[in-house]
Amino acid sequence: MKQQEFPIEEIRSLFPALTIKDHEQVSPIYFDGPGGTQMAQPCIDRMLEYITTGMANLHGTFSTSIKTDRLLEEAREAVANLLNCAPEEVAFGQNMTSLAFQVAQSLRTFISEGDEIVVTQLDHRANVDPWLYLAKETGAVVKFLPVDKETLTHDLSELDKIITSKTKLVAIGLASNLTGTITDAESIFSKARTVGAFTIADAVHAVPHIPVDFKKMNCDILFCSAYKFFGPHLGIAVIKSELFEKLPVPKLQPAPDEIPYRLETGTQNHEGIAGLCGAIGFIEQLGDGENAAERIRSGMERLESYEQELSEEMESFLKAIPEVELFRASEKIRKTPTFAFRIKNINSREATRFFAEKYNLCIGDGHFYASTMAEVFPVMDTGGWIRIGFAPYNSLDEIEIFKKALKDLLLMKS
Template sequence: MFIVKSTETIFPIDKVRTQFPALERVYKERPAAYFDGPGGSQVLLQSITAISGYMQRGGANLHGTFPSSWETEQVITEAREAVADFLNVQANEVAFGANMTTLTIGIANALGKQFNAGDEIVVTEMDHRANVDPWLMMAEDRGLTVRWIPVDKEKLTLDMQNVNAIINEKTKLVALGMASNAIGTIVDLEPAVKRAREVGALVAADAVHAVPHMPIDRDQQDIDILLCSVYKFFGPHIGIAAIRENVFKDLVPYKLTTSPSYYPDKLETGTQNHEGIAGIRPAIEFFASFGEGETRREKILSGYLEIEKYENGLAGRLREGLSQIDKVTLWQAADDVPKTPTIAFQVAGYAPSEVCVILAEEHSIFTAAGHFYASTLGDVLDVNRTGGWVRAGLAPYNTEEEVERFINAIAAL
C-alpha cells in the first residue's frame, strides 16, 4: 500500500497562479480576487489548451472510420482512466454528462425501476438539492417513503443519533453529501454507510464540493454511486458519475433505442461534450503535479496533502480574521470537525447580497450570497428569510494578500 508522507515544502503559489489565465483580470483598477470557487473554480490553462486543441484539430463523433473519430474515442478513454485514478474506481465505471444534477436525475429515474411502493429512501437536511430532489421525484413517481437525516443546529453537522431507525429494513437507497457546499462541514459518512450495508441499501454520495479539497476513495468509503463535477476542480462544465459495476450493469436508463445498452455509455444520452471531456485529464493531473509517487494515483494522493495544507492555512487565517469583527457571525462547525476551506457568514446590518456588491465594487473581490441550493439547510438554520449567507471559498490559486484584503474589506463595513 502506498503511504503518503507529508513534506515541509513551500507552496508554489506564484507558479500555480500562472496556470490560471483568469487571475490576470483587473476590475475597478485592482486585480480581481476570486472567492467564488465553491460555485465554480477558475479553469486551468492546460485544460483550456486541451479543449481548444481538440477543436482546432477537428472534432468528430464516435464510431467513425477516420482519424478524428478515433482521436475522440481516445480522448474519452484517457479521461475515464484519469477519473479512475482520481476517485479510485474502474475506468469502465465512469460516465460523463452535462453536470452532476442531470446525471443524478437520470440515475434516479433508472434506479427507481427497481423499487416498489412502500420501499424507503433516505436523504439529508444538509445536502445540495441536486442530491435531494432527483431522489424525491423518483420517490413520488414510485410511491416510496422518504426519510431525512436531520442537521444538528448547534453543531452544524448531521445528527446521526437515530440513524439506525431512519435507515431500516425497508430502505433501498441512502443519499449523502460528502461535504456541505454552504457551510463547509465535512460529513462523517461512516455511521450511515455502515447502517445502509446492514440493511442492504445502496449508497449514493455527492462529492461535488468535496473533490476540490480532499482525496476520494470510492471503494474504501464503500459508496455505490459517486457524483462530482469537473468545473468545481479547475476544468470545464462536465458531470461525472462513478457507479459500482455490479450496480451499473443492472441500471436501465431512459435512452434512445439505438444508443448503446452497455455501461458506461448507456448513461451518456446523446452526443457528449467531447471538447469539454478533453479538459478533464489536465484538471486531474494538476493535483498530481504537487505529489510524488510511481503512479498517477500515488501522485494525486500526495498532491492533495500539499493543496489541503495550503488551503487550510488560508482558511484558518480568514476564519480568525472574520471572527474578530464584531458584526460578523460565522456559520461553521466546531474546530474539531473537519471542514473544507469554505466560510459562510453574515454581517449585521447588511443583506448578504449587499455585502457581495460592496466586496466587488469597492474591493474587486468576487464572492456570492444565498443558500447555494442547500435550501433545506438554510431553512433549518433560519437564514433564508434574511438572504442566506455570504460564502467565501478558497482555492489553491488564492493568496495570503487576497485573504487580508477580504478581512479588511469586511472590517471596513
C-alpha cells in the first residue's frame, strides 16, 4: 500500500496527542510505539462516555450496573473478534506482566520437580521471569531457546533436545519488541504439543502490527496489552476454555469462580475496558467485511501494509549510514516496524536526548526489558540500544525529520 492509498491525515486526526505542541510550537513525533501507542479518539470517547453516564460495579439490578455487565460482554466479544477466540476465554487484568505472574502461580499444581520449562533469549522478560519463578517454586528445570546472533531469530537447530518428554511448559513471544522479528511460534508450539506441554504466547508486540489468530496458533494461553494498540493501560489474557475451567486461581470465597471471571480478582478497570472497545473499533473502521471479525482482520492487514512501507524507508536509510549498527533480521524474515540500533562512539542515552531536545522526537534507549538479548550481544556498555517503533499514525515526513536529526548528530560529533 502506498501512502496516498492510506488515509494518513485522517488517521492522524484521530489521535489528539499528535496536535500538542511544545514551547517552540513543534509537535512531538512519537517513534516510541513499542513502549505504548497514543490513544485513538474512539477509545477516549468510549472511556468518557462510560465515566460521564454513570459507573457501577457488576451484577446489580439497576441500570448502571446492567450497563457495566453489558460492557464487559461487549469487550470480550470485541477481543474474540480481534484474536479469533471465544468470548468466555477472555479475561482482563492490570497488565500483561501481572496476569502472567498470576497464571504462573495457578499452574504450580501442574508442574513438578524435574519437569522442564522452556523460555527464549529473544523475549521480553515479562514472558520469561514468571516462568522462572514458577520453576524456582516447583523445582523445575529451565531451558532457554537461544537466539541466532546472525539472523536475529530463534535458533531451532537443537529444538528436539530443548523440548523433550520432560517439557511441561513452553513460552514464546510472537514478535520481538526489540528487533521486530516475528517468530515461528506455530512450529515451536506444534513440537511442544507432541509432548503435552502447556504453550504460552506473548502477543504484546504482535497484536498492534499483525493479525493474530488464537485458534489457528492452537496455543493454551495468550497475553497482550491494550495500551500497545491505541487503547488504555489494560492487560488481556486468553486461555483455552478446557484449561481455564481447571485452572486453580486464589479467589475471595464469594467471588464468581466460573470462567472468565475466575482470573479477574477484584473490581476491574471498567472505564479502561470501555476504552478497549473503542480501540478495537478504531481498527475495525479501517477494514472491510461482512462482520466485525472480518473488518478487524482487514483493518490489521491494512495497517501492516502501510507500516511495511514506513519500515522499508527507515531500514534503507539506517543501512546506508556507516556509523549505525542495526540489529534486524534479513528481508526474508517477517518483521514489525521496529528498529534497534547503536551509533558508533555515541552513547544511546546521549543520542535520544539530542533527538528529543532538538527535534522533539520520542525515541527510547536501553534494553527495553529484553535484557537477556542485552547480555547475549552485549550492548549496555554504550547505553543499550536506540529503538524506533512505528504506529499507523507515523508518516514518511516524520522519517525525513529523523534523517535530518541523525545526520545533524553525526555532524556535531565528527
